[in-house]
Amino acid sequence: MTLAFIPFRLPRRRRCSIDGGNSNQRKMLKLMKLRSASAFLSRSYGSGSVPQRKVAVLGAAGGIGQPLGLLMKLNPLVSDLSLYDIAGTPGVAADVSHVNTRSAVAGYVGEDQLPRALEGCDLVIIPAGVPRKPGMTRDDLFNINAGIVKSLCSAIAKYCPHAIVNMISNPVNSTVPIAAEVFKKAGTYDENKLFGVTTLDVVRARTFYAGKAKVPVEEVNVPVVGGHAGITILPLFSQVTPKANLSDEDIQALTKRTQDGGTEVVEAKAGKGSATLSMAYAGALFADACLKGLNGVPDVVECSFVQSSITELPFFASKVKLGKNGVEEVLGLGTMSDYEKRGLESLIPELKGSIEKGIQFAS
Numbered sequence: 001m002t003l004a005f006i007p008f009r010l011p012r013r014r015r016c017s018i019d020g021g022n023s024n025q026r027k028m029l030k031l032m033k034l035r036s037a038s039a040f041l042s043r044s045y046g047s048g049s050v051p052q053r054k055v056a057v058l059g060a061a062g063g064i065g066q067p068l069g070l071l072m073k074l075n076p077l078v079s080d081l082s083l084y085d086i087a088g089t090p091g092v093a094a095d096v097s098h099v100n101t102r103s104a105v106a107g108y109v110g111e112d113q114l115p116r117a118l119e120g121c122d123l124v125i126i127p128a129g130v131p132r133k134p135g136m137t138r139d140d141l142f143n144i145n146a147g148i149v150k151s152l153c154s155a156i157a158k159y160c161p162h163a164i165v166n167m168i169s170n171p172v173n174s175t176v177p178i179a180a181e182v183f184k185k186a187g188t189y190d191e192n193k194l195f196g197v198t199t200l201d202v203v204r205a206r207t208f209y210a211g212k213a214k215v216p217v218e219e220v221n222v223p224v225v226g227g228h229a230g231i232t233i234l235p236l237f238s239q240v241t242p243k244a245n246l247s248d249e250d251i252q253a254l255t256k257r258t259q260d261g262g263t264e265v266v267e268a269k270a271g272k273g274s275a276t277l278s279m280a281y282a283g284a285l286f287a288d289a290c291l292k293g294l295n296g297v298p299d300v301v302e303c304s305f306v307q308s309s310i311t312e313l314p315f316f317a318s319k320v321k322l323g324k325n326g327v328e329e330v331l332g333l334g335t336m337s338d339y340e341k342r343g344l345e346s347l348i349p350e351l352k353g354s355i356e357k358g359i360q361f362a363s
């Protein structure tokens with residue numbers, strides 16, 4: 001396992017080349033892959049031309065915020081890392097700043113320092129807010145997190161209106177519409193720059209499928225569409241690659257496990273919060289994809305909850321092509337199985353309600 005997964009991902013053809021050979025050869029090739037990471041980067045952008053990118057994490061002292069801050073510090077696409085929270089960020093920033101990677105790190109604490117945290121940002125990642133405890137739904141977080149997200153987005157509209165926003169705070173199905181309303185009111189809304197982070201659903205679907213299908217997890221590709229809560233999370237295993245001969249029962253069990261992945265962690269943590277480490281990983285992957293898109297890397301595609309017209313709902317998660325201005329194209333759902341079509345039909349009312357709740361709160 002390598003810490004260098006984000007910036008150092010090599011093109012697929014190159015990655016496949018380490019699959020052959022004995023285990024020593026494979027280890028050696030992995031090492032070479034790490035060592036050639038910076039060379040790979042400069043090849044991607046032309047030597048010395050990696051753009052300056054300021055990234056802020058809001059909620060940076062939290063369970064997700066801390067490891068996410070570290071992972072963003074490891075990402076050489078970041079030149080300035082801004083760590084903001086209502087408490088605790090001076091220590092977190094001092095700690096992370098000692099890591100010998102490209103970005104300068106600054107910690108900001110309290111609302112007075114929020115403007116400086118945001119000014120000049122290209123990307124703002126928001127994991128601020130309370131997490132679930134056992135027995136709660138994500139919607140139970142609405143009362144506290146809606147207000148937090150609303151005030152942070154008002155500040156974004158004021159201090160970095162052109163930044164891409166990655167919304168992690170739950171309930172994502174409502175916090176993204178809240179953010180959109182805040183930006184609309186401020187006159188800064190750009191639908192191509194607002195993303196609900198659903199990458200953890202994809203990460204889980206890949207992991208669970210690989211385990212069941214006994215295929216290498218790094219090769220698994222599966223879209224997860226809909227939203228980010230319970231049945232609104234709809235993995236499209238009919239489109240998964242590599243294909244395996246799983247039964248309908250297996251696919252249904254994998255679907256349910258993906259939908260309940262968050263709850264599985266909440267219960268295992270028994271009152272001490274929800275997914276933080278896997279979420280930081282997923283958040284870092286998605287942020288990296290956004291930065292690559294901004295920097296003009298072609299064919300960057302990830303699933304995300306965005307403004308959409310591929311269903312009757314105004315926001316929907318699906319595959320999205322990322323580019324220099326954020327969303328370049330919202331991709332369609334593709335061919336779905338009957339089971340997935342039924343899943344889509346039954347998620348619509350719940351997702352619609354959550355979206356409307358968010359819009360109503362902020363308008």
Ligand SMILES: NC(=O)C1=CN([C@@H]2O[C@H](COP(=O)(O)OP(=O)(O)OC[C@H]3O[C@@H](n4cnc5c(N)ncnc54)[C@H](O)[C@@H]3O)[C@@H](O)[C@H]2O)C=CC1
Nearest residue numbers: 059061062063064085086127128129130131168169170279
């Ligand atoms: N989108 C997704 O897939 C996932 C979303 N989440 C959500 O992420 C959120 C954060 O989770 P954790 O990091 O585990 O919670 P946490 O409680 O460990 O950390 C949250 C942080 O937000 C900070 N905060 C609170 N109000 C703030 C404000 N006004 N401005 C800036 N920071 C503020 C807190 O001080 C705290 O440091 C929760 O809403 C959780 O449900 C969690 C896992 C996955």
Ligand SMILES: O=C([O-])CC(=O)C(=O)O
Nearest residue numbers: 132200261262263274275
């Ligand atoms: O389940 C939760 O509350 C946190 C979350 O969104 C996830 O882990 O997918």
